[in-house]
Amino acid sequence: MVKKSDVFVAISIAVFVLSLAYVTSLGGLGPLPPVDARKIAYAYLNLTYNPWQPFLTAFALESVTAIIWDFRGLDTLYETAVFYGAIIASIALYRGVKISLSKKEWSKLGLSPIAKTVTRLSFVLIPTVAASVALHGHLTPGGGFQAGSIATVVIVLAIIIFSRYFLPKHGVSKNRALLFRSIGLMGVGLTSIAILLAALALGTNAYIFQNQAKLNSPLSFPARVDDYTLGGSLLFFNLFEFIAVAFGFTIVFLLLSVSEEEVRKVVTRD
Amino acid sequence: MTNLALLTAYVIVISLYVNLGIALYGIFARPSLVKKLIAITILSDTANAFAVLVGYRWPREALPRPPVIPELPVTRSVLEEYMQSAVDPLPQALVLTAIVIGLAVTLFIAFITIQYYRLYGTVDVRKVRRK
Numbered sequence: 486m487v488k489k490s491d492v493f494v495a496i497s498i499a500v501f502v503l504s505l506a507y508v509t510s511l512g513g514l515g516p517l518p519p520v521d522a523r524k525i526a527y528a529y530l531n532l533t534y535n536p537w538q539p540f541l542t543a544f545a546l547e548s549v550t551a552i553i554w555d556f557r558g559l560d561t562l563y564e565t566a567v568f569y570g571a572i573i574a575s576i577a578l579y580r581g582v583k584i585s586l587s588k589k590e591w592s593k594l595g596l597s598p599i600a601k602t603v604t605r606l607s608f609v610l611i612p613t614v615a616a617s618v619a620l621h622g623h624l625t626p627g628g629g630f631q632a633g634s635i636a637t638v639v640i641v642l643a644i645i646i647f648s649r650y651f652l653p654k655h656g657v658s659k660n661r662a663l664l665f666r667s668i669g670l671m672g673v674g675l676t677s678i679a680i681l682l683a684a685l686a687l688g689t690n691a692y693i694f695q696n697q698a699k700l701n702s703p704l705s706f707p708a709r710v711d712d713y714t715l716g717g718s719l720l721f722f723n724l725f726e727f728i729a730v731a732f733g734f735t736i737v738f739l740l741l742s743v744s745e746e747e748v749r750k751v752v753t754r755d
Numbered sequence: 756m757t758n759l760a761l762l763t764a765y766v767i768v769i770s771l772y773v774n775l776g777i778a779l780y781g782i783f784a785r786p787s788l789v790k791k792l793i794a795i796t797i798l799s800d801t802a803n804a805f806a807v808l809v810g811y812r813w814p815r816e817a818l819p820r821p822p823v824i825p826e827l828p829v830t831r832s833v834l835e836e837y838m839q840s841a842v843d844p845l846p847q848a849l850v851l852t853a854i855v856i857g858l859a860v861t862l863f864i865a866f867i868t869i870q871y872y873r874l875y876g877t878v879d880v881r882k883v884r885r886k
Contacts, residue, residue, distance in 0.1 A: 502779070520813060522812050527838055564856055630851065752873050752874065
C-alpha cells in the first residue's frame with residue numbers, strides 16, 4: 486500500500502529536479518563546459534605569481550591555495566573555526582567518557598602479523614606523504630586540510646589493524662591530541678597577525694592576513710629563500726592547518742573507537 | 756570544443772541531477788537517520804561537483820589545465836599561457852571550504868545519530884517521535 490505522503494514527496498522531488506534541469510538546459514549556468522573563465526578568475530590567475538605586480542600577488546604557484554590562505558584568507562579562518570566548533574561539540578557529547586586501557590594482553594588483539602607488519606611500514610610512509618602534501622601546498626595541488634586527512638589514515642589503520650587499545654598504549658590520548666590541535670589553531674591565528682605584530686613593534690602599517698608587502702605597508706613574509714619558492718605565509722598556514730586537522734580527526738576517531746558499554750554507562754548514568 | 760567534451764558535459768550534468776534527486780529522496784522519504792546522513796553527504800557532494808563544473812572551462816585554442824603554474828621562473832609568456840588555459844580556481848577554493856564545513860557538520864550529525872541510538876535504541880525517526 487503506497488501512502489499518499491510518499492507519492493507527494495516523490496512527485497515534488499521529481500518536479501523540483503526536473504525544473505532545475507530545465508533551467509540548466511536553457512543556459513542557467515551558462516554554456517557547459519564554459520569556454521571563458523569569469524573576470525574574477527582571470528584576476529586571481531593573474532595575481533597568483535606575478536612579479537610585475539609585487540603589491541598584489543601571493544607569490545605562490547598554486548592558485549587555489551593562494552585564494553584559500555591569501556586572497557580570501559579570512560573565509561578560511563572562519564571555516565577552520567567551524568570545524569573546530571564541530572569537533573568541540575562532538576567531544577561535549579562524550580563528556581565524562583574515559584578512553585580506557587585494556588586489562589587484557591593488547592598485542593594479541595587485532596589482525597594477523599602480516600597485516601600488522603605492513604601497517605607498521607605505512608605508519609612511516611603515510612605521514613611522509615602527508616607532510617609533503619602540506620609543505621608543497623603552495624606549489625602543487627594539496628594543502629593543509631588534505632594533508633591532515635591523509636595523516637589521519639594512520640589513526641584509522643591503527644585502530645582497525647591493532648585494536649583500539651593500541652593508540653592509548655602508545656601515548657595518543659584525547660587530551661594530548663586536543664593540545665596539539667589547539668597549537669595548530671594558535672599557529673594559524675598567529676600567522677594571520679604575525680605581520681601586524683611585527684609592524685606594531687617596528688612602527689609601520691600592516692593588515693591582518695597580510696602575506697606580501699602592500700603599497701602602504703612594507704613588511705612581508707619571505708617569498709623565496711635562495712631557489713625555493715615559499716609562498717610567504719601560505720607555507721605556515723598549510724603547516725599549522727595540517728597539524729590542526731590531523732589531530733582534530735585523531736580526536737574524532739579516538740572517540741568513535743570507545744567501547745559502547747563505557748559510553749552507555751555514562752549516558753544512562755548507571 | 757569537441758563533440759566529446761560536449762557529450763561528457765551532458766553526461767556529467769544529467770548524472771548530477773540524478774544524484775540530486777536520490778539525495779533529496781533520501782533526506783525527505785527515508786526514516787532512518789543514517790540513511791538521511793548518507794543522503795546529505797550525497798547532496799553536498801553533488802552541489803560541490805556542480806560548483807567545480809561551473810568553474811571548469813574548455814578554452815578555444817588550448818586544452819584545459821589545472822590552476823597550478825607549471826614552471827619557474829614565471830615569465831610573461833608563461834603567465835599569459837597560464838591565464839588562457841587554466842580553469843577557474845575560485846569555485847575549487849570555495850568547494851574546499853564547503854567540504855571542510857560539510858565534513859564538520861557530517862561528523863556532528865554522525866555523533867548525534869549515535870547518541871540517538873544510545874538513548875532511544877533506534878535511529879528510525881518515526882519510532883523516536885513516539886517515544
